[in-house]
Amino acid sequence: MGIAKYLPYAAAALLGVQAVAYIAHPxxxxxxxxxxxxxxxxxxxxxxxxxxxxxxxxxxxxxxxxxxxxxxxxxxxxxxxxxxxxxxxxxxxxxxxxxxxxxxxxxxxxxMGHAVIDEDLCIALQGMRCEVCYRACPLIDRAITIDYRLREGDSIHSVFAPVIDEQACVGCGLCVERCVIGQPEVAIKVVRGNST
Missing domain, CATH: 3.30.70 (Alpha-Beta Plaits)
Incomplete structure (x- = not known):
C-alpha cells in the first residue's frame, strides 16, 4: 500500500501543474x-x-x-x-x-510585436496581385517591403510577395485590419516578440 496512498495527491498535483500551465499563458x-x-x-x-x-x-x-x-x-x-x-x-x-x-x-x-504572414492564405503569395498590407503600413518600405519575382514555373507572371522586417515592424496591426482575406482567417497577424 505504501506509495499507492500518495497517488491521489500526485494526480492532484499533476492536474494542478497542468492547470497552472494553461492559466499562466492566457x-x-x-x-x-x-x-x-x-x-x-x-x-x-x-x-x-x-x-x-x-x-x-x-x-x-x-x-x-x-x-x-x-x-x-x-x-x-x-x-x-x-x-x-x-x-x-x-x-x-x-x-x-x-x-x-x-x-x-x-x-x-x-x-507591440511584429507581423507574420500565413503563406497558405496570402493571395499575393498564390500569384494574385495584392499589396494591401504593404500600402497600409505606416512604415512602408521599412517594416513591409515587396519582393517582386517571377512566379515559379511561369516566365510571364510575377509574384508581389510581402516581406516583413521583424526588427522594423512595431506591431501596429494596420496590415491585419486591412487584409482582404475574410473572417475568421486572416493572412497576416501580429505576434508579440521576446521583449513584448
Whole structure:
C-alpha cells in the first residue's frame, strides 16, 4: 500500500501543474498598447484603470475579455477591428498613471510585436496581385517591403510577395485590419516578440 496512498495527491498535483500551465499563458494572444515594456512588466504595473482606453482617439484599445484569465479588463488591441494608429503624441501612454505604458516618444520606440504572414492564405503569395498590407503600413518600405519575382514555373507572371522586417515592424496591426482575406482567417497577424 505504501506509495499507492500518495497517488491521489500526485494526480492532484499533476492536474494542478497542468492547470497552472494553461492559466499562466492566457495573455499570449494579447497585443498591448504602445509603451508596454513586456508582458511581465506591464501586468505588474497596470491597474486596469481604463485611462489609456479612454484616451485612445480611435477607440483601438479595448478591455481584455473574460478568457484572458487574470488579465481580464486590461488594455489590449483587437487588430482586425481597429488597429493602432501610432498617434504622434501617444495619448494612451500619456494617460497611464502607473508607468505601465512609458518610454515611447517616436514610432520607432513602439514594440507591440511584429507581423507574420500565413503563406497558405496570402493571395499575393498564390500569384494574385495584392499589396494591401504593404500600402497600409505606416512604415512602408521599412517594416513591409515587396519582393517582386517571377512566379515559379511561369516566365510571364510575377509574384508581389510581402516581406516583413521583424526588427522594423512595431506591431501596429494596420496590415491585419486591412487584409482582404475574410473572417475568421486572416493572412497576416501580429505576434508579440521576446521583449513584448
Amino acid at each position: 495573455t499570449d494572444g494579447l497585443i498591448r498598447p504602445p509603451g508596454a515594456q513586456g508582458e511581465k512588466d506591464f501586468s505588474s504595473r497596470c491597474v486596469k484603470c481604463g485611462r489609456c482606453i479612454e484616451a485612445c482617439p480611435y477607440a483601438a484599445l479595448v478591455p481584455a475579455s473574460a478568457d484572458a484569465g487574470s488579465a481580464v479588463g486590461s488594455p489590449t488591441l483587437d487588430l482586425r477591428n481597429q488597429a493602432c494608429r501610432l498617434c504622434h503624441d501617444f495619448p494612451c501612454a500619456a494617460a497611464c498613471p502607473t508607468d505601465a505604458l512609458r518610454d515611447v516618444a517616436a514610432v520607432e520606440d513602439v514594440d
